[in-house]
Every structure is written in structure tokens, then in C-alpha cells.
Amino acid sequence: KEKMAGIYPATVTPFSADGSINRLAMLEIMKRNLEEGAGGLFIGGSSAECFLLSPRERKNAFEVASELKGKTNLIAHVGAVSTCQACDYAKYAKELGFDAIAATPPFYYGFGSREISRYYHDIYEASGMPVIIYNFPGNTGKEFNLADPVYRELFCSPAILGVKHTNQVVYQMERIRSLNPDLVVFNGFDETMVAGLALGADGSIGSTFNFMLPHYKLIFDTYKKKDLELALELQVKANNIMEALCSVGLIPAIKYVLTAQGIDAGEPRRPFLPLSPEQKQYLEQVLRQNLVA
């Protein structure tokens, strides 16, 4: 649990002009984040545009990250609608030497709790790696209602290593942690990091850490030193940035900021569209006003 703690960027997938994965740019982002003090890297998640990648590309992204094996904690996101596909990604991540795997629940078909629980157990059994549940009800439509005994059992099963809580309802995160204190708990919305830490998160996984990790590391360290007033002040500044990023489109915005910082993150994959010149200007202004580290 202590070994997994810290701030993890959810690494983006940079694309070259021809649309292929830009391995060098991806390595550059990850190496810079490690120098900045990342506790680990979350590979192939939402910020990586995972559901816009082909299965081969999702594996390619794991391969690129595996070059950093042994240097940091590597978590591979293996979630898929099909259990068989998720198991295949999980086995590959294990083969490549990843430290942990995470998975969204299967979505789209409205699967029930028994089906979802079976999915996580199948991934565990296929790969031999306990899974971090990627709890993101806003996008998956799955709530993990703890009144359901199947979910209570799941969170206490050896198949589960932890939870990545991408849900504004941090109360639920605290309830999951209290149900099984051995779980590794990650806060998953950057805008609630201080709240997540206050309710017991071991770490935080975030998309904006790709380009503003020093700011968030400062929040994390300030919180750990119990300077709560300053931690909140820094969170408010981060949230001013967050609001601007989300208003123009989060993933296109992150890629734009990385590129403006000198790392060629390329364009997001369609249907995402790149930012307009006005949106870029607006973002730059908000960043200038709020970024402290």
C-alpha cells in the first residue's frame, strides 16, 4: 500500500501527424513526470484515449511504458466491454512487467453486479494480478452501489487490489476504504484531490498531472505536512485551470498545453477536435494566472 502511494499522471497518447502513436513524445512526457516526482504512471486510461485506440495500439502504449519498468510503479488500464479482451490486455501487461492493472467495469450493455464481479475475477484469474477497480460512473454508467452484497463481496475479494475513484462523491470512496482498509485507494478527479486525501486516499491519478505535476505535487506534499490552508489555496488555483480545460475540451486542451510546453503531443483522435486559436489563448491566460509550480 505504501509502495503504491503518490501522484500518478494518467499518461496521454501522443500521435504523430500520420495518426500513429508517437513513442518518443510519450517517453518524453513520462520521463519528465518521473523527474518531477511522480509516484508512478497510469497507462492506457481515459486520458490516453483508450477507447479510441485499436487493441494493437493499446498494447503498443503498454510496450512504450514498459521501457521504464523498475524505475517506477506502472499501472496498465485493461478495461474493455469484452472480458476476453480485458484478460488479453491484462496478460500482456503482466508479461511486460507492469506492477498493477486497473479496469473499468464493462459498459454499454447494462451488465448486472454478478456479471461485473465475474469480469473482475476472470481478469484476476487470467493474469494472476489483482485488479484496481476503475470506478468512473459518469462515463461507464456503473455505480458500484454498496447496498448490493455482490459489490461488497467484490471489494473484499483477493481479486481486487484497490480502487481508482473517479467520482465526485468522495463519500463513496471513504465507504469502500472503510469496507476494506487493505485496498490501495486513488483519488481519480484532480479537482477533488484535497478532499480525497482528507478521506483517506493513498494517492491520486490524474490527467492534468501530464503537464502540471509540480503544482499537484506541491498540493500533495503540503497536505502531508498538514498545511491545509495552503493545500486548499493551491487546489482552488488548480480548479480554476480545471474549469478552463473542461470548458474547451479536456483531452484536446491537455495535448495543446503539452505541445505549448515543447513536447509534441499532437492532435487528439477524432471525434475529438483540436482547440481554436481563441480557446488556446484563453487557456494560456488562465494558466499564467494560476499555475504556481
Ligand code: NAY
Ligand atoms: C484516466 O484514466 O485517464 C483517468 O481517469 C485520470 C483521471 C482523470 N479522469 C478522466 C476521466 O479523465 O484526471 C481526471 C480528470 O481528467 C480530471 O479530473 C478532469 O475532470
